[in-house]
Amino acid sequence: MRAAGLCTFDTPIGSCGIAWSEDAIVSVQLPDVDPAATLVRLRRRHPGFDTAAAPGWVQAIIARIQALLAGGRDDLADVPLDMRGEPEFNQRVYAIARAIPPGRTLTYGEVAQRIGEPGAARAVGQALGHNPFAPVVPCHRVLAAGNAGGGFSATGGVATKLRMLQIERAQIGDEPGLFD
Template sequence: MDSGWCLFDTAIGPCGIAWGEQALVGVQLPEGSAAATRACMRRRFPRLPECAAPARVAAIVARVQRWLEGGHDAMLDVALDMSAVPEFHQRVYQVTRAIAPGHTLSYGEVAARIGEPGAARAVGQALGRNPFAPIVPCHRVLAARTGAGGFSADGGVATKLRLLEIERAQLGSEPGLFD
């Protein structure tokens, strides 16, 4: 069977990755401990076995590990299975994936780029349901004029800011914003 999931160690804690025959079906940021991350992966992927990653997935794991140690890798070539992802979310994720490491956009800017000005809250909700963090780098989307905004991963906004720090994102001219 060429599908499954596994945990892997990173500089920020144990992450999870799930794959199918053609693409990744999910990525999971740390949940505080390996046991908590494993439990989350079992809930998210109850039909997939926990097993060793095949070489094609192990190569992606290595890239994520390097990125979480400070390497810049946009991972745009990593195939993601979005067949279960709503179309609006797919559009949000496409724009979000295009944000270069160390750079950010606001929720409103993402909404405008998908042709839905005024849909900043819906963008935030889509990012809160991101099944591919950090490969879909939702941490690079911030609230306009009010700072970081929310973050649904374990640790909340502190984790979001840590990911931006790893990428060496620069503070913008407005307090609480990054360029």
């Protein structure tokens, strides 16, 4: 049986955190102002979890996240996530976001249409603002109307979102990027 735990790990955008249960990822924390702050935020979310060395299966996921944040193209769609406690609406939004490949984007309105609720763009934004799995659930790939940055709840806000899209060499909307 795999034990639950949490740890931090270095990435090109800063120190991220990850928490796991016996068989799935419980949350991923994008960088805070420094590694200690990242760990504090992760511990606050998971007070019953101890800091631990990541088991092999979690180490493999960490390596994939590190590669993605270095410009890799892994969509992380097969990473097991423990979504117990997440509202059903949010889970539907997260499923659509997970289907957006690296380097591509959708708008909040497009995600709302894809879940069958075309008037729910604002609710989509709120669900993504509560996403406990970024970047495994790539909320940074969802933009406001007109492909504007919109919001981003991670430290650094929209600047962090745009940096992550830049690392992915993102194509905004339906038009190919300059170097695609």
